[in-house]
Amino acid sequence: MMLLQDKYRIAVLAAYALALHGFEGLLPMPIPWLRLGLANIITLVALMLYGFRTAITVTLIRVIIASIFTGTFLGPAFILSFGGGVAGTAAMGLALLIGRNVFGPVGLSLIGALFHNAGQLVLAYFLFIQRIEAVLIISPVLILIGTLTGVTNGVISDLLIKNLTRPDEDAAVFPTTGPSTE
């Protein structure tokens, strides 16, 4: 049973994620398929503040609506984006489940980035490429870029979480009532 405030929170978070996703698409990139994964900041914040269900819901909404906006719904790019999003969010959720104090936001963000890439690569391999050499050659590049963007997003997420949960501040961006709020 999903409470009304949960739905509201998910809607707000998904809107932020979509805005970041769209903004990121506007940035010129040296390599066309390179993405910063800024929307993962919202996924991570949702995961750490409101739990796994909120995070995965926000991710799914973001992936589906973004693909409808760009006209790639159910296309190859959508399948990769979907697989990467689910794999990344699931991995972060699992890592958080292992222990809240084992990984901080930066570590979780790194895990998310790694599994996002891994999920996409596995899907790309089975559906589109089927050439293991190509996958092996691109993997280190993806790991390196993913680690750098992962750290950046992790730091931003940490700052965001710290600001959102600051007790003396009343100006929370998201409504903070909920069972899993720290």
Added chain:
Amino acid sequence: MKKTIRDTTVADRLLFVLLIAAAVAGLFISREAMSQSNDVIVEINGSPAYTFPLTTDRTFTVQGALWETVIEIKGRKVRIKEAHCPNRICVREGWVSKGAIICLPNRVVVVVGGTGRSGKDIDAVTG
């Protein structure tokens, strides 16, 4: 920002170092692998006649200028298995994974890597 970096857990930092190390190691390994070409080119009478992938094991026979030459590809290496020339220099060269095996009398050249001869790179012309 400073506080964020201070707040990272041991696992966070360990993961970061591990990922960077894995990526750098992977980059070097893949570059090493990339530098080895995956094609075996057989040239007869100076012009490329056949191209085979180095990754598939096979044995085949080509017709050279004078007689047949049996070439074997196995485990990313190539050799001339059988030739009928008097010296069998090409056969004695054994397994080659990089470079070329040349059978002069039969005018058969087996190039691994594709960079051995491009036709345009002339080192020097004399006479």
